[in-house]
Amino acid sequence: MELRHLRYFAAVAEVMNFTKAAARLRVAQPSLSRQVQDLEDEIGVDLLKRSPRGVTLTAEGKLFLAETLETLKRVDESVEKVRALARGEYGELHIGYAPSPTVEVLPPALAAFRYAAPGVKVVLHDLAGDELCEGLHRGRLEIAVMIQPSAESGAGLEFEELKSYPYYVAMAPGHALSKLKSVTVERVATEPLVGLRRLDYSEYYRILDGIFAPHGVRPRIAVECDGASTLIAEIEVGRGIGVVSEVFQRAAGRRLVYRRISNSEEVQRVGIVRAQKGDVTPAGEKFCEILRKISAKEEGKTKRR
Structure with missing residues (x-):
């Protein structure tokens, strides 16, 4: 049994006429009759009652038609899902x-x-x-x-x-560094730094090393935070300054003041x-x-x- 057998049977059952069904399917009428007969032979029951005026469904045919339509619907849906998947839409x-x-x-x-x-x-x-x-x-x-x-x-x-973003120093409003237009790496190294937890944010410390190591200095980590929100809060209350990227400012908004690090080419x-x-x-x-x-x-x- 193939899908075409089911589609042929459904087409005949819909119009109750082999000639009309053959025209709709664009196949020869004798071929269509033979395919439906093959389906009945495989199942072992008569699905259609044939007469000179056309065809009608047997009780078995009515049940098989309902199951056939559901099967064809699922097949069509599966095909459309696969095609949608291939288009990146599913x-x-x-x-x-x-x-x-x-x-x-x-x-x-x-x-x-x-x-x-x-x-x-x-x-x-x-x-x-x-x-x-x-x-x-x-x-x-x-x-x-x-x-x-x-x-x-x-x-x-x-x-x-x-995207790439330069690094800034983030500080609480009124911090002494806020009076400067920009801040050097060496000056940042003299201040207590609020950073992220080394255990969870190893990449953050790789970045810090890229900023400070070329200048022969190391950051003074005063506080380690478990996320950006905590880091913002700790800087805001004056626990230290932070080294953050330009895009970080969107998360913190105007709660903090930012100054560009003047002598570092490191970018995020x-x-x-x-x-x-x-x-x-x-x-x-x-x-x-x-x-x-x-x-x-x-x-x-x-x-x-």
């Missing part, structure tokens, strides 16, 4: 992300993607850098939007840069990370393309400012 997409660095590009990209592919279920995973890399390696994440991982944690991963690179041997679905590729367009649009806005 399925489930697991995306890892780091909240603060991606605040400029991720929310508008998600909004645009949900509009473009409403049939795709997006599952977001808010994780630290090392956890994002592990998720990509293990296949739990399809892509991640995050800070560029180190050579060690990024082994076997591909990084595509979307944010982009798309995927496993080199991973399988990114069409939906994932569609989302990546939207991310690129959003990033290019934001870059254009920055240049116009």
Whole structure:
């Protein structure tokens, strides 16, 4: 039994006439009659009563027609789902992300993607850098939007840069450094620093090392925080200053004061990370393309400012 047998039988049952059904299906009438007869022979029951005036359904035929229509409906739905999957418009997409660095590009990209592919279920995973890399390696994440991982944690991963942001010193309003237009790395090293927990944010300390080590100084870590919100609060109450990227300012707003680090070329690179041997679905590729367009649009806005 093949699907065409079911489709032929359903067509005949719908119009109750072999000639009309053959015209609709664009097949020869004798061939259609033979195919339906083959179906009845395989099942072992008569589905149709034939007469010179046309055909009618037997009791068995009525039951088989209902089951046939349901089967064909499921087949058609499955075909459409597979085609939608191939177009990136169906399925489930697991995306890892780091909240603060991606605040400029991720929310508008998600909004645009949900509009473009409403049939795709997006599952977001808010994780630290090392956890994002592990998720990509293990296949739990399809892509991640995050800070560029180190050579060690990024082994076997591909990084595509979307945006880069210079680093600033964040401080409470009224701090002595707020009187300066910019601050040197050496001056930052003399102040107590509020940072993130080394255990959970190893990439953050790699960045600090990239800023301070070339100048032969080390940061004075006074407080370690478990997230961006705590870091903002600790700086705001005067526990120390912070080294943050330009995009971080969007999360903290006007609660803090920011001054550019004048003698460091270090930047925070944010982009798309995927496993080199991973399988990114069409939906994932569609989302990546939207991310690129959003990033290019934001870059254009920055240049116009």
